[in-house]
Amino acid sequence: xxxxxxxxxxxxxxxxxxxxxxxxxxxxxxxxxxxxxxxxxxxxxxxxxxxxxxxxxxxxxxxxxxxxxxxxxxxxxxxxxxxxxxxxxxxxxxxxxxxxxxxxxxxxxxxxxxxxxxxxxxxxxxxxxxxxxxxxxxxxxxxxxxxxxxxxxxxxxxxxxxxxxxxxxxxxxxxxxxxxxxxxxxxxxxxxxxxxxxxxxxxxxxxxxxxxxxxxxxxxxxxxxxxxxxxxxxxxxxxxxxxxxxxxxxxxxxxxxxxxxxxxxxxxxxxxxxxxxxxxxxxxxxxxxxxxxxxxxxxxxxxxxxxxxxx
Numbered sequence: 001x002x003x004x005x006x007x008x009x010x011x012x013x014x015x016x017x018x019x020x021x022x023x024x025x026x027x028x029x030x031x032x033x034x035x036x037x038x039x040x041x042x043x044x045x046x047x048x049x050x051x052x053x054x055x056x057x058x059x060x061x062x063x064x065x066x067x068x069x070x071x072x073x074x075x076x077x078x079x080x081x082x083x084x085x086x087x088x089x090x091x092x093x094x095x096x097x098x099x100x101x102x103x104x105x106x107x108x109x110x111x112x113x114x115x116x117x118x119x120x121x122x123x124x125x126x127x128x129x130x131x132x133x134x135x136x137x138x139x140x141x142x143x144x145x146x147x148x149x150x151x152x153x154x155x156x157x158x159x160x161x162x163x164x165x166x167x168x169x170x171x172x173x174x175x176x177x178x179x180x181x182x183x184x185x186x187x188x189x190x191x192x193x194x195x196x197x198x199x200x201x202x203x204x205x206x207x208x209x210x211x212x213x214x215x216x217x218x219x220x221x222x223x224x225x226x227x228x229x230x231x232x233x234x235x236x237x238x239x240x241x242x243x244x245x246x247x248x249x250x251x252x253x254x255x256x257x258x259x260x261x262x263x264x265x266x267x268x269x270x271x272x273x274x275x276x277x278x279x280x281x282x283x284x285x286x287x288x289x290x291x292x293x294x295x296x297x298x299x300x301x302x303x304x305x306x307x308x309x310x311x
Contacts, residue, residue, distance in 0.1 A: 009074065011119075011252070011255055012120070015106065015129065015150070016055070017033045018033035034122075034125070035053050036068065037289060038251075039248075041248035043068070047252050051073050051074070052078060052115075054106040054129060055080060056083030086100065097161040098158075122145045123175075125150030128153065130171060136174075145250070148179065149180050151172070169197070175199075179206075180207070191204070237284060238283065245276050250270065257269075259272060271299055276290060
């Protein structure tokens with residue numbers, strides 16, 4: 001697949017790269033964050049991808065950035081004095097995060113002018129690093145996907161990350177597609193209340209791990225729901241980035257419907273996203289982000305086994 005013409009990428013991804021502390025890497029951390037997972041996903045699915053990536057001094061030379069470049073991503077780095085740093089602790093009841101450092105804002109004037117005409121955008125904050133003015137950067141006809149998780153965290157260095165109550169936000173109000181995990185909000189927050197913060201006609205995707213998830217969307221003034229099943233993984237090595245990959249693959253199918261043969265109304269965009277997310281679990285960090293052929297093979301394998309079907 002090609003770019004949108006005249007050097008304009010098909011999708012622009014924006015956010016700060018997070019450093020996730022781990023004993024499993026000689027550096028003591030792995031590079032992640034929604035911007036990294038999303039850009040690698042859309043590029044490996046065949047979309048021409050550009051990424052504006054905020055990085056602190058340690059992250060600037062990360063080999064994961066070269067992984068993005070080798071996949072064809074046009075990577076532009078924005079130096080940050082402070083970038084997001086997390087410790088992820090997996091517990092039986094779910095993941096607990098500790099904040100080691102917050103993120104400086106990624107300024108809107110860092111965006112290359114030639115990218116502004118892109119038909120697709122993924123705004124992927126991980127630590128509220130995208131100021132509200134980013135809502136006005138994509139042109140009016142562009143499809144904008146937003147990972148909500150990064151706007152729903154209370155970050156205090158040295159403390160456990162806590163949920164923030166969802167509230168009106170210009171970035172969420174601009175989005176055509178918003179994704180979050182059910183674990184990103186407190187249990188008393190209902191989907192209907194979340195959707196009220198979106199514009200009418202936008203899609204809200206709430207992922208629930210191996211239970212699949214649901215999509216909420218309003219039409220004719222009524223809110224409708226669609227459940228989708230998870231695609232089983234062969235093994236679960238590292239759950240980091242699964243939600244980002246899911247949202248990026250879903251956005252990719254909606255930006256470029258040819259990825260799923262134009263069968264969006266049959267739920268093949270959700271099937272593509274679930275298959276991509278199932279694969280990222282099978283390796284550490286960005287190494288789990290699969291290419292288009294692997295995602296297609298996972299879809300075929302799962303359908304033959306009768307494990308999944310279009311939603």
